Amino acid sequence: MPINFDHVFYTYSKKTPFEQVGLEDINLSFNDYKFIALVGHTGSGKSTLVQHITGLLLPDKGVVHVDDYVITPKKKENKNIKKIRENVGLVFQFPEYQLFEDTVLKDVAFGPKNFGVSEKETIERAKSAILKVGLDESYFERSPFDLSGGEKRRVAIAGIIAIKPKVLILDEPTAGLDPQGSKKMMQLFCEINKNGTQIIMVTHDMDLVLEYADHVLVMKDGKVAKESSPLDLFSSSDYKELSLDYPCVFAVATELIKKGMKIDLTKIKNLDTLVEEIKKGRDSYE
Amino acid sequence: MSVLSVKNLTFGYEKDKPVLKNISFQIEQGKYIALIGHNGSGKSTLAKLIAGLLELQSGTIEVFGELLTDKNISVLRQKIGIVFQNPDNQFIGATVRDDIAFGLENNCVPHKEMDAIINEFAEKVNMTDFLDKEPTRLSGGQKQRVAIAGVLAMNPKIIIFDEATAMLDPKGKKEIREYILKMKKEDESLTIISITHDIEEAYNSDEVLVLNNGEIFLKGTPEEVFKDKNKLKEIDLDLPFLMKLKDKLSDCDIDVKDVKNLEELVNKLCQ
Numbered sequence: 001m002p003i004n005f006d007h008v009f010y011t012y013s014k015k016t017p018f019e020q021v022g023l024e025d026i027n028l029s030f031n032d033y034k035f036i037a038l039v040g041h042t043g044s045g046k047s048t049l050v051q052h053i054t055g056l057l058l059p060d061k062g063v064v065h066v067d068d069y070v071i072t073p074k075k076k077e078n079k080n081i082k083k084i085r086e087n088v089g090l091v092f093q094f095p096e097y098q099l100f101e102d103t104v105l106k107d108v109a110f111g112p113k114n115f116g117v118s119e120k121e122t123i124e125r126a127k128s129a130i131l132k133v134g135l136d137e138s139y140f141e142r143s144p145f146d147l148s149g150g151e152k153r154r155v156a157i158a159g160i161i162a163i164k165p166k167v168l169i170l171d172e173p174t175a176g177l178d179p180q181g182s183k184k185m186m187q188l189f190c191e192i193n194k195n196g197t198q199i200i201m202v203t204h205d206m207d208l209v210l211e212y213a214d215h216v217l218v219m220k221d222g223k224v225a226k227e228s229s230p231l232d233l234f235s236s237s238d239y240k241e242l243s244l245d246y247p248c249v250f251a252v253a254t255e256l257i258k259k260g261m262k263i264d265l266t267k268i269k270n271l272d273t274l275v276e277e278i279k280k281g282r283d284s285y286e
Numbered sequence: 287m288s289v290l291s292v293k294n295l296t297f298g299y300e301k302d303k304p305v306l307k308n309i310s311f312q313i314e315q316g317k318y319i320a321l322i323g324h325n326g327s328g329k330s331t332l333a334k335l336i337a338g339l340l341e342l343q344s345g346t347i348e349v350f351g352e353l354l355t356d357k358n359i360s361v362l363r364q365k366i367g368i369v370f371q372n373p374d375n376q377f378i379g380a381t382v383r384d385d386i387a388f389g390l391e392n393n394c395v396p397h398k399e400m401d402a403i404i405n406e407f408a409e410k411v412n413m414t415d416f417l418d419k420e421p422t423r424l425s426g427g428q429k430q431r432v433a434i435a436g437v438l439a440m441n442p443k444i445i446i447f448d449e450a451t452a453m454l455d456p457k458g459k460k461e462i463r464e465y466i467l468k469m470k471k472e473d474e475s476l477t478i479i480s481i482t483h484d485i486e487e488a489y490n491s492d493e494v495l496v497l498n499n500g501e502i503f504l505k506g507t508p509e510e511v512f513k514d515k516n517k518l519k520e521i522d523l524d525l526p527f528l529m530k531l532k533d534k535l536s537d538c539d540i541d542v543k544d545v546k547n548l549e550e551l552v553n554k555l556c557q
């Protein structure tokens with residue numbers, strides 16, 4: 001779905017002593033990418049940016065286009081904002097704190113019900129979303145408050161998936177999950193992505209960026225500091241200047257390259273592809 | 287000396303649904319223990335029982351050889367500090383100074399001594415400049431540092447970190463991790479129990495305790511625990527990055543069994 005930012009500015013606590021720049025002259029177009037990673041330090045403006053896409057924050061200046069909808073600084077002009085939220089699902093950081101219903105099924109059904117989906121379809125969608133996030137039927141009637149942290153997270157994500165948005169925005173979706181849980185969650189997002197949902201993911205994990213994203217956006221002090229493919233970001237020295245971490249698999253690969261092994265960085269996305277390249281590199285020795 | 291001894295501990299939030307099943311273990315003084323396991327495996331429940339935040343149902347906990355009971359819980363609890371995951375959920379004071387003072391006030395520390403203690407611990411966590419700031423204006427890492435100062439000011443002998451870095455960004459994580467190591471260096475008798483999903487952190491601890499489904503699945507030094515990789519895979523637990531890489535290379539008949547770190551691995555591969 002076309003998402004465009006046109007000279008967007010936003011300031012927090014305007015005209016108070018706590019005034020702080022949120023976004024400064026953001027120009028962006030997300031049309032051509034399927035899986036966008038949004039990275040940068042705490043306070044760099046990542047969350048402020050995604051909240052503009054769903055109209056949770058209105059720009060001070062500039063315009064955000066989401067599909068046919070336009071988000072402008074004037075409150076009165078933004079009447080269609082509910083429609084945008086039906087198409088753009090935003091999973092906040094630590095969404096488990098937002099659960100509120102007395103059963104898991106009801107909590108997940110809240111979204112579609114709120115957007116006017118029929119009772120029958122709402123339940124079907126909720127059930128299928130719960131199964132999709134890796135919880136089984138025994139969870140339907142349980143209270144979301146008795147679940148563990150990771151399970152709650154899954155319920156919260158199911159709640160957004162049940163709305164069937166065209167764009168899914170995830171704010172650090174795997175933070176605090178166990179490694180296996182993170183992996184399953186990423187597989188789920190990949191599947192949703194393959195079925196045509198565009199994904200925008202805020203993350204600090206550079207290995208995830210390298211493996212999944214086809215485009216990466218680095219934010220710094222409310223501005224876009226760099227926009228490129230993950231490969232470009234990590235194969236130039238830019239990542240260092242932006243003080244980002246380096247993906248573990250690249251760290252191994254570059255050490256091997258330093259020692260003279262022939263390795264093609266462009267082929268490396270994860271552990272499996274790293275091992276493939278090491279194999280090839282060693283074969284060329286002999 | 288064993289600072290903590292847990293015997294036949296069983297606990298559940300609902301009847302017939304035990305979250306912890308007959309757990310027994312001991313922890314020696316001065317050790318850095320990593321407690322790992324899946325979400326829902328019972329790690330946080332165990333931590334809360336040890337810290338006296340949940341009432342025992344069956345089994346016993348001994349702290350410094352003393353049996354934990356209703357009567358002595360408030361005394362023994364002073365020996366145990368706990369830092370939780372969410373920095374926003376553990377602020378009580380209106381300023382950083384008030385927040386560190388909270389525990390001291392509860393322990394009836396005279397006001398005259400309090401100031402010195404607050405200053406000492408604020409300095410330890412590098413938050414002196416923030417003493418009169420509102421907690422809401424701090425970053426996540428700074429908030430956790432204040433929480434740690436508040437815990438340290440109580441002079442605990444055991445500190446439990448319940449995923450204390452999970453909500454922080456990489457810089458905040460590093461800050462806290464380095465701080466814990468510094469703390470440990472300054473006081474070798476301090477025992478640390480870190481509940482974590484960070485396998486690399488567990489790999490660098492003194493002892494690893496793996497919980498699965500409310501039971502102790504594995505316990506030992508990191509070498510012992512991670513050596514048993516099939517067992518860890520059985521419960522779908524992640525391995526440290528280096529071990530995963532070694533594993534995959536071994537599958538391709540590349541012999542890297544004996545390498546201990548990344549440097550050795552690179553040298554071996556380039557031979």
